[in-house]
Amino acid sequence: MSEHIVQRKVYFVIFGLLMVFTLLTVLAAFKDLDNIFHGANTVLALTIAVIKATLVTLYFMHVRYSSRLIWVIVIAGIFWLGIMFVLTISDYMTRPSGLTP
Helix, strand or coil: CCCCCCHHHHHHHHHHHHHHHHHHHHHHHHCCCCCCCHHHHHHHHHHHHHHHHHHHHHHHHHHHHHHHHHHHHHHHHHHHHHHHHHHHHHHCCCCHHHHCC
């Protein structure tokens, strides 16, 4: 199997995008967006985090140029993470309000 050669320019562009999204995360932390709707800051921060994680996974972990088996493993990991989130949130939501931290 031959390796895919990625140009240096691609890495610099992805690094620049990661720095821009990091700056957006910092700026969003100082801005109160909860007056738009409750939880807007959290939604924005998680959206930026997912975009950054996707860029790192695709380019720096070389998943974009990998075989279908690697794609299946990555998608299975994301699916498992989703299951863990759903189970955690369902446990949290079913607790009496006095017991939550």
